[in-house]
Amino acid sequence: MKKEELKKNTRILKGKETSRECLLEITNSSIDHRQPLKKRSKSFKCPNYFQMIPNDLMICIFGFFSASELITEIQLVCKDWRYLANSPILWKELSSANVELKWLVRCVECLAERRSKGRIYKGYLRSTEAPVILRKVNLDVTNAGFDDGVPTSLLREIGYLSEFSHPGIVKILGSEVIKKTVYTCTEQCTYNLKEFIKFYETGNCRNIPLPMIKSLSKQMFEALAYIHDKGVIHRNLKPDNILITDSGQLKITDFTLSRLASIPHYMYTPEDPKERNRSGREIRRLWYRAPELLLRSDIYGFEIDVWSVGCLIAELITKMPLFNGESEIEQLFKIFKVAGVNEDEVSTQAKSFPKWEKINFSDVLAEPNSEEFKRIISALIPAREQIFTVLRQIGAIIGASGLDLLQKCLDPNPKTRITASQALCHPFFDIEMSSPSDSLQSYISHLLSLESQISPSPKYLIMQKDINAAMRSILVDWLIDVAVHFEVNDETLHLAVNYIDRVLSVAKVERSNLQLVGVACMKIADVFHERSKEYYRQENSIEYAYITADEFTAAQVVEMEKEILKRIKFRVLAPTTLFFIKAYQAELNLDLSTYKIALFLSDLMLLSYESLKYKYSLLAAGIIYISCAFTQGFPAPQNADFFTNFPSSDFSSVIEFIKSFWLDAKTNPQISRFEAINHKHQDINPRQLWPPSTHYQNRYF
Amino acid sequence: MFYNFNKIEEVKIRLRSAEGHICEVEESAALMSSFIRSMIEGFNEVTEVSLPNINSVVIEKVIEYMRHYKDKDPPIIKKPIISSKMEENTSAWDAGFIDADWNMVVDLMTAADYLMMIPLRDLCCAKMACKFKGRSIDELRAEYHIENEFPSEMEENLEFQHPWRLE
Numbered sequence: 001m002k003k004e005e006l007k008k009n010t011r012i013l014k015g016k017e018t019s020r021e022c023l024l025e026i027t028n029s030s031i032d033h034r035q036p037l038k039k040r041s042k043s044f045k046c047p048n049y050f051q052m053i054p055n056d057l058m059i060c061i062f063g064f065f066s067a068s069e070l071i072t073e074i075q076l077v078c079k080d081w082r083y084l085a086n087s088p089i090l091w092k093e094l095s096s097a098n099v100e101l102k103w104l105v106r107c108v109e110c111l112a113e114r115r116s117k118g119r120i121y122k123g124y125l126r127s128t129e130a131p132v133i134l135r136k137v138n139l140d141v142t143n144a145g146f147d148d149g150v151p152t153s154l155l156r157e158i159g160y161l162s163e164f165s166h167p168g169i170v171k172i173l174g175s176e177v178i179k180k181t182v183y184t185c186t187e188q189c190t191y192n193l194k195e196f197i198k199f200y201e202t203g204n205c206r207n208i209p210l211p212m213i214k215s216l217s218k219q220m221f222e223a224l225a226y227i228h229d230k231g232v233i234h235r236n237l238k239p240d241n242i243l244i245t246d247s248g249q250l251k252i253t254d255f256t257l258s259r260l261a262s263i264p265h266y267m268y269t270p271e272d273p274k275e276r277n278r279s280g281r282e283i284r285r286l287w288y289r290a291p292e293l294l295l296r297s298d299i300y301g302f303e304i305d306v307w308s309v310g311c312l313i314a315e316l317i318t319k320m321p322l323f324n325g326e327s328e329i330e331q332l333f334k335i336f337k338v339a340g341v342n343e344d345e346v347s348t349q350a351k352s353f354p355k356w357e358k359i360n361f362s363d364v365l366a367e368p369n370s371e372e373f374k375r376i377i378s379a380l381i382p383a384r385e386q387i388f389t390v391l392r393q394i395g396a397i398i399g400a401s402g403l404d405l406l407q408k409c410l411d412p413n414p415k416t417r418i419t420a421s422q423a424l425c426h427p428f429f430d431i432e433m434s435s436p437s438d439s440l441q442s443y444i445s446h447l448l449s450l451e452s453q454i455s456p457s458p459k460y461l462i463m464q465k466d467i468n469a470a471m472r473s474i475l476v477d478w479l480i481d482v483a484v485h486f487e488v489n490d491e492t493l494h495l496a497v498n499y500i501d502r503v504l505s506v507a508k509v510e511r512s513n514l515q516l517v518g519v520a521c522m523k524i525a526d527v528f529h530e531r532s533k534e535y536y537r538q539e540n541s542i543e544y545a546y547i548t549a550d551e552f553t554a555a556q557v558v559e560m561e562k563e564i565l566k567r568i569k570f571r572v573l574a575p576t577t578l579f580f581i582k583a584y585q586a587e588l589n590l591d592l593s594t595y596k597i598a599l600f601l602s603d604l605m606l607l608s609y610e611s612l613k614y615k616y617s618l619l620a621a622g623i624i625y626i627s628c629a630f631t632q633g634f635p636a637p638q639n640a641d642f643f644t645n646f647p648s649s650d651f652s653s654v655i656e657f658i659k660s661f662w663l664d665a666k667t668n669p670q671i672s673r674f675e676a677i678n679h680k681h682q683d684i685n686p687r688q689l690w691p692p693s694t695h696y697q698n699r700y701f
Numbered sequence: 702m703f704y705n706f707n708k709i710e711e712v713k714i715r716l717r718s719a720e721g722h723i724c725e726v727e728e729s730a731a732l733m734s735s736f737i738r739s740m741i742e743g744f745n746e747v748t749e750v751s752l753p754n755i756n757s758v759v760i761e762k763v764i765e766y767m768r769h770y771k772d773k774d775p776p777i778i779k780k781p782i783i784s785s786k787m788e789e790n791t792s793a794w795d796a797g798f799i800d801a802d803w804n805m806v807v808d809l810m811t812a813a814d815y816l817m818m819i820p821l822r823d824l825c826c827a828k829m830a831c832k833f834k835g836r837s838i839d840e841l842r843a844e845y846h847i848e849n850e851f852p853s854e855m856e857e858n859l860e861f862q863h864p865w866r867l868e
Contacts, residue, residue: 050845052807052811053807053810053811054811054814056814057810057811057814057822057826060822060823060826061826061827061829061830061833062830063780063826064778064780064781064782064826064827064830065781065782065830065833065834066781069781069834073837073838073841074833076838076851077838077841077842077847078842078847078848078849078850078851079850079851097780
């Protein structure tokens, strides 16, 4: 009797009825694309128990279960329960709680399994039903047969993607390490460029329409200009790594080979020396590589990405790769046939190649019957007719302005090659653009925004019971020594200290573990930024454990590394004083002796816990000011504008701070006993240097 | 709020049950229910609320809860629940209060939802969750007479969705 009443009553509650209908609509339309769930059946099998409970209350009940219980038990009981346990409403709530990533994705298909990349699953986010890619990497398998921590490729991809936010770059939805497995989740698009081109090949319209080509190329340059402004080179642009959504939005993915370009450029380690030797397997990558890479240039920059985009634009038009060499040397010859040889190329290798004249791309548009055309044809070596036909085909679609842009992208000389932001202003893209953005300024503002988001807390030692500022200094001093020993570069050292400070800001660390935190941070920075020579031995963790005089084991280092990545939320692309100093140096163009003092001071400041109360940008400016004062007596007037950008009271405070710390490092035995820094900078002999007596005066006003 | 706290005698709200019985409750306690609040707030003269879909027994139970938490906040039950015993998930009073038979819990849950009393609704839902917690799939099916509707291939499909289930 009572139950019947209640049944009636629930129907009376009109609001309920509609919300339930709504829920059915939402979940039913979007759930499991392979096997859609049926509506809650009318003839329910167990009326005594659940029929009088409306769906939203059932969801509320299920809300008291953990994600794993819902998936491994509740949803397997019956169809109704399965439908309710998969309700997006339920999962939205769970997503905001601290639920492991692997439960939040409903995987439907394993797309690929590779040793280096792990298993890649296609799936849907339970909370929104958005299509995603879940990558699961088993660290035991990825590294040479044993767990050696998170590998470079993953750390770079996660580190960069976490800091990028641009419609043209794939979004990362989360990443986590659980024991020996790393999970990362990124958004998924309908096609990659390869499939997109195939789709057009097999479809009714044979050619990709010109507006589409323009839009896609423009989006490529936009995304590229964005990442270049953030100081990152992609290094692996190929059709597989360009995704396209249904609405025609292009997204660049796969930052596993990317790296921070340094200002000014220095020699990078190759992307992955082991991979290079397997060029047969990586043939597709070869096709989009810039000639300077093939010629083994040690110094290269953002230009290599522009080259790849040039190749991709040509491929969009002809639906064939522009340069499809079978080997590196064939690839080079194919390039030279079209683009000519780089005149600046000093490599003796290139000089011994046959001399090919550059084809002027705009020539291919000449009338076929004209005298001029015959002259052009006869000027070409016979072997180049095929490529000439291809260029004519391209020219017929994108016209003179398109050919001009293409030629500028495919300039064999990286120094004169067009940049991504210049390309955006090219007349090929109809919209008038005033002038290319100033990439140095956008790089600095990127650093400033990073600084406002991820900096250590300046007073973290208050919450640390077991460590004090002196211990931190001892650790940093020791790390400087390690950095010299391992030949890691300065950025790596500065990043490592940033990680240490951030870890200490969020977690209590025992004294006995401080050194372990230090090496683990150093290892992360090393793996993320520039792999030291130790990396190639593949036993990074063993080397880093060894350097602690076997105080800790390799397993402990790896364990701590994962814990740290969790604590700093994988945000490994962090600001440091050094990045600011290098950017300011590029802006102010100081002489070498001043710059060396600045580098010395930036290392010295690492020793000081107190320096954390100043922002990295301010500290860097102060260091530059003092360095100028040291070598020139007073900063050059043309640089005055630069310093007046900072609030004058803060600036004089930071100047005094740096000077007093420098003086302490000479006289205070607490700090002067740290010898590693003097040893590292022995070329300027820091023991003999004394801070200048100049005070900051705003004398330009 | 228009309620005058200086009054010596508190206004009583009369709740009319499905059977037509009147249950009285102090206004300050009744305001726990957002539904009742929206009915009487701003109308000083309204003192009776009709609840045609809740019976007297349930209303008495709701009033017991209202009176207990008149002056304090009910404890929040942490999600996910950690045990199948209510005492380990929430306060002793709450656990004792909700220790009732299936029908009572369901009725109370529906009533709390209708009256928009989130803490009480959550308490009931948690109690229901406790009844399922820690039972195997087969036990649940047996206990609540649920048929196994999944053909074996479907189970395989679920395995596939979570390849790490067995890891």
